[in-house]
Amino acid sequence: MTKRALVTGGAGFIGSHIADALLARGLQVVVLDDLSTGRRENVPAGAEFQQCDVRSADAARVVREGGFDVVLHQAAQIDVRKSVADPVHDASINILGALNLLEAVRTAARRPRFLFASTGGAIYGDFVTPPNLEDYAKDPDSPYGIAKLAVEHYLAYYGRVHGVEGAVLRYANVYGPRQDPHGEAGVVAIFCNRLLDGKPLTVFGDGTQTRDYVHVKDVAAANAAAATASLPAVGTLDVRAMNIGTGVETDVLTLAETLRAVSGRDAEIEFAPARPGEQLRSAVSIGKVQKLLGWKPERTLEAGLKETFDYFAAQRG
Numbered sequence: 001m002t003k004r005a006l007v008t009g010g011a012g013f014i015g016s017h018i019a020d021a022l023l024a025r026g027l028q029v030v031v032l033d034d035l036s037t038g039r040r041e042n043v044p045a046g047a048e049f050q051q052c053d054v055r056s057a058d059a060a061r062v063v064r065e066g067g068f069d070v071v072l073h074q075a076a077q078i079d080v081r082k083s084v085a086d087p088v089h090d091a092s093i094n095i096l097g098a099l100n101l102l103e104a105v106r107t108a109a110r111r112p113r114f115l116f117a118s119t120g121g122a123i124y125g126d127f128v129t130p131p132n133l134e135d136y137a138k139d140p141d142s143p144y145g146i147a148k149l150a151v152e153h154y155l156a157y158y159g160r161v162h163g164v165e166g167a168v169l170r171y172a173n174v175y176g177p178r179q180d181p182h183g184e185a186g187v188v189a190i191f192c193n194r195l196l197d198g199k200p201l202t203v204f205g206d207g208t209q210t211r212d213y214v215h216v217k218d219v220a221a222a223n224a225a226a227a228t229a230s231l232p233a234v235g236t237l238d239v240r241a242m243n244i245g246t247g248v249e250t251d252v253l254t255l256a257e258t259l260r261a262v263s264g265r266d267a268e269i270e271f272a273p274a275r276p277g278e279q280l281r282s283a284v285s286i287g288k289v290q291k292l293l294g295w296k297p298e299r300t301l302e303a304g305l306k307e308t309f310d311y312f313a314a315q316r317g
């Protein structure tokens with residue numbers, strides 16, 4: 001029988017690529033999104049669309065009565081700085097919204113699997129040396145990271161106590177087509193648009209801070225694999241958590257130079273004062289997901305950056 005999937009946040013950057021990947025694999029897809037940052041045109045033509053807030057009774061009803069095999073929960077308040085400015089708002093969407101859906105899963109006649117989009121950056125913080133393993137200490141330095149960790153704990157609890165089948169995908173720094181160039185998260189999208197505008201690329205601090213950049217289509221493929229793979233037996237928090245990244249640390253200066261090279265555009269690199277509290281190093285180990293899902297990223301950074309730049313260039317017409 002055809003499998004049915006619900007992608008929350010499916011009008012957003014990562015969720016819309018997940019919807020594409022699931023449709024391409026023959027699943028029926030429903031997208032649930034309130035369009036607060038997502039765009040209706042990101043929802044693929046083959047998917048059904050439900051516009052509602054993940055905190056609402058409507059969203060709970062969709063989950064409970066939709067007959068889904070899997071829920072891929074991507075909807076979130078994703079801005080770390082906003083979470084610092086207004087932690088109550090962040091927790092309302094990122095904790096209570098997820099909990100609303102988890103309660104709906106628990107009480108559904110047919111319980112779907114629940115895949116949760118967590119973070120492989122903010123959750124580990126700067127206390128550990130990358131590449132980070134799943135069971136490393138977690139001491140998030142932002143309400144955003146704390147909310148992600150809280151939902152991971154809820155999911156582990158729902159697994160152990162209520163038998164809900166769940167898994168956590170901890171994404172590194174995701175980049176690619178459809179990322180919001182005005183958001184706080186997407187340095188690649190920001191750099192692409194600065195290059196197209198002929199403006200300098202701004203690097204904060206000395207540019208040696210590192211991140212693990214993973215292409216959004218690779219992240220979508222990991223989600224599609226996790227939708228149907230057999231999962232390890234329930235246990236402690238990290239047992240069903242998988243890092244999704246490349247395992248490679250790239251510093252911001254190298255990222256800017258590589259993007260300049262693959263785009264063929266010339267732009268100056270300008271330096272601005274370091275941002276207080278910015279994480280210095282970040283990369284995730286991906287041995288576990290390779291073992292559990294047989295997944296690894298397909299794209300090199302150069303190929304992924306070129307594809308992304310070409311997308312933003314084409315957007316300009």
Ligand SMILES: NC(=O)c1ccc[n+]([C@@H]2O[C@H](COP(=O)([O-])OP(=O)(O)OC[C@H]3O[C@@H](n4cnc5c(N)ncnc54)[C@H](O)[C@@H]3O)[C@@H](O)[C@H]2O)c1
Binds near residue numbers: 033119173
């Ligand atoms: N982009 C990254 O590098 C990255 C890294 C780690 C984790 N993540 C996680 O991946 C997920 C997707 O992030 P993204 O980068 O695609 O962001 P995005 O902003 O493009 O997508 C989020 C989507 O959720 C929707 N949404 C927000 N609040 C909602 C609500 N209350 N009810 C219903 N829909 C709501 C938005 O309209 C948007 O379409 C998020 O959970 C994010 O925390 C992203």
